[in-house]
Amino acid sequence: MNSAPWEIVIGLEIHTQLATHSKIFSGAATAYGAQPNTQACAVDLGMPGVLPVLNQDAVNKAITFGLAIEAEIAPYSVFARKNYFYPDLPKGYQISQLEHPIVGKGYLDIDLDGESKRIGITRAHLEEDAGKSLHENFHGLSGIDLNRAGTPLLEIVSEPDLRSAKEAVAYMRKLHELVRYLEICDGNMQEGSFRCDANVSVRPAGQTTLGTRTEIKNINSFKFVEKAINYEVERQIEIIENGGRIIQETRLYDANKDETRSMRSKEEANDYRYFPDPDLLPVTIDEQLKAQLKAALPELPAAKKQRFQAQYQLDHDAAHALTSSRAMADYFEEVVKHTTLDAKLCANWLTGDLTAALNKADLDIQDSPVSAARIAELLQRISDQTISGKIAKQVFDTLWQHPNSTADTIIAEQGLKQITDSGAIEAIIDKIIADNPDQVEQYRSGKDKVFAFFVGQVMKAMQGKANPAEVNKMLIAKLTP
Amino acid sequence: MLLTTNDVKKIAYLARLGIEDHDLEAFTHDLSNMLNLMTQMNSINTDEVEPMAHPLPQSQRLRADNVTETNQREHFQHLAPHVEDGVYLVPKVIE
Numbered sequence: 154m155n156s157a158p159w160e161i162v163i164g165l166e167i168h169t170q171l172a173t174h175s176k177i178f179s180g181a182a183t184a185y186g187a188q189p190n191t192q193a194c195a196v197d198l199g200m201p202g203v204l205p206v207l208n209q210d211a212v213n214k215a216i217t218f219g220l221a222i223e224a225e226i227a228p229y230s231v232f233a234r235k236n237y238f239y240p241d242l243p244k245g246y247q248i249s250q251l252e253h254p255i256v257g258k259g260y261l262d263i264d265l266d267g268e269s270k271r272i273g274i275t276r277a278h279l280e281e282d283a284g285k286s287l288h289e290n291f292h293g294l295s296g297i298d299l300n301r302a303g304t305p306l307l308e309i310v311s312e313p314d315l316r317s318a319k320e321a322v323a324y325m326r327k328l329h330e331l332v333r334y335l336e337i338c339d340g341n342m343q344e345g346s347f348r349c350d351a352n353v354s355v356r357p358a359g360q361t362t363l364g365t366r367t368e369i370k371n372i373n374s375f376k377f378v379e380k381a382i383n384y385e386v387e388r389q390i391e392i393i394e395n396g397g398r399i400i401q402e403t404r405l406y407d408a409n410k411d412e413t414r415s416m417r418s419k420e421e422a423n424d425y426r427y428f429p430d431p432d433l434l435p436v437t438i439d440e441q442l443k444a445q446l447k448a449a450l451p452e453l454p455a456a457k458k459q460r461f462q463a464q465y466q467l468d469h470d471a472a473h474a475l476t477s478s479r480a481m482a483d484y485f486e487e488v489v490k491h492t493t494l495d496a497k498l499c500a501n502w503l504t505g506d507l508t509a510a511l512n513k514a515d516l517d518i519q520d521s522p523v524s525a526a527r528i529a530e531l532l533q534r535i536s537d538q539t540i541s542g543k544i545a546k547q548v549f550d551t552l553w554q555h556p557n558s559t560a561d562t563i564i565a566e567q568g569l570k571q572i573t574d575s576g577a578i579e580a581i582i583d584k585i586i587a588d589n590p591d592q593v594e595q596y597r598s599g600k601d602k603v604f605a606f607f608v609g610q611v612m613k614a615m616q617g618k619a620n621p622a623e624v625n626k627m628l629i630a631k632l633t634p
Numbered sequence: 635m636l637l638t639t640n641d642v643k644k645i646a647y648l649a650r651l652g653i654e655d656h657d658l659e660a661f662t663h664d665l666s667n668m669l670n671l672m673t674q675m676n677s678i679n680t681d682e683v684e685p686m687a688h689p690l691p692q693s694q695r696l697r698a699d700n701v702t703e704t705n706q707r708e709h710f711q712h713l714a715p716h717v718e719d720g721v722y723l724v725p726k727v728i729e
Contacts, residue, residue: 189720194703210699240724275638283721296721429687437693
């Protein structure tokens with residue numbers, strides 16, 4: 154990297170599909186994965202004579218987002234036509250917003266290695282999605298599926314406040330987390346519910362005017378955003394350092410080649426000739442609706458994280474992991490409510506064993522076969538010393554395979570109850586000391602490390618069922634001459 | 635004239651309108667006249683006037699988020715010149 158004297162300036166435009174049942178201007182379904190064109194009605198197809206009717210829930214979800222980023226909600230908002238020709242846009246224009254977007258200036262705070270940075274959000278506006286063009290298997294033609302046409306989108310435009318690809322990814326992740334908390338978007342990036350365009354420019358450090366920017370279109374993963382921006386930054390710096398200049402243009406990121414390339418065809422069509430859509434009246438939003446939606450806002454991720462740290466004495470990382478989704482946070486609180494086990498240990502279980510099992514099975518927490526109540530029962534048995542933490546892992550594995558069973562049943566069936574009978578433990582310890590005179594000698598001559606060997610031997614002999622504290626105490630007593 | 639024939643060509647291209655060369659002069663003349671009228675209107679002081687987005691003094695009615703449409707693919711595709719496996723086929727477009 155030779156970017157030391159260069160400052161990188163990035164702004165992101167993020168398209169979130171709003172999780173409504175029907176489309177923004179028609180009563181067709183928005184469900185993903187339907188047979189092509191079975192969810193495209195006369196309005197979505199742009200048939201002559203049809204009129205758009207705005208979906209209340211799309212408006213509500215946009216306002217909810219605006220409230221969450223402390224933005225001004227426009228009391229008066231206007232839809233405009235953005236005119237361009239493309240086969241997946243049957244009307245020849247996209248209904249969008251230009252001059253009076255529904256959400257005005259707001260902000261989002263992002264975390265960067267423990268430091269907080271405020272990123273401005275310029276605006277967020279409602280618009281309709283286009284259809285999909287398919288280029289394979291149509292013997293030289295393109296296939297058009299209009300199921301997606303008319304799906305409500307909220308386009309969220311950031312200020313050019315981001316200074317590195319890492320910051321851009323942090324912002325994008327934060328926004329992704331927020332829209333899922335608010336339940337306004339399912340956040341499914343594979344299905345295109347959350348997509349990003351990045352505006353990238355560079356300038357000599359210290360210069361106040363912005364350099365010429367390029368726009369990278371339609372990046373659909375966090376990883377690709379970082380790679381696409383890094384590639385584009387390098388490309389721009391190289392051009393400038395070689396005496397060239399940057400052309401303002403739209404570029405496409407090719408993940409296979411890890412490079413961006415110019416989309417020249419987009420350029421000539423860049424004159425969108427916006428004008429207010431005569432088919433739609435201006436939208437007015439009253440204080441009552443705003444107040445109602447504000448009252449319904451959930452606890453937001455940042456507040457929840459802070460509360461988790463304070464209320465449960467969790468460190469930053471644990472609180473961060475547990476509040477990464479609303480479902481995970483709810484699950485954690487449900488567990489903690491039903492066990493006397495220390496909240497920190499509960500957190501370790503959830504971020505450790507449970508998360509690992511979920512990842513392995515490619516499941517989200519809300520689809521976990523083992524419920525919070527079942528986990529709480531298991532953790533309670535650690536708390537009351539029926540089993541050790543180690544045995545609990547074994548019980549958890551069985552529970553994962555048989556989610557209808559309970560921790561108590563598994564402990565009883567497999568005879569895993571911890572042995573606290575000191576007589577039984579003592580007998581084993583005596584035998585192990587007798588069998589390993591060399592190690593005893595080493596320990597007594599000051600090699601403390603050998604202690605772990607004895608603990609291991611005792612646990613092995615007792616199949617992990619001995620109470621570890623008890624074992625430690627008795628071993629020290631026996632080994633000390 | 636406020637517009638050149640090249641402006642008109644460009645506007646026609648953006649709107650995908652086919653204009654014959656021998657009509658260009660006439661279009662340029664008529665469209666320029668319309669813009670002249672706009673220029674005249676621009677001389678009026680409108681500082682106190684709120685721009686309006688729609689001639690009707692009403693606001694948009696909203697509908698509840700319910701799915702009310704059924705699948706009418708066969709019906710719609712009956713009108714299309716070229717369909718296959720449920721998709722509409724068009725000349726290849728690719729970036």
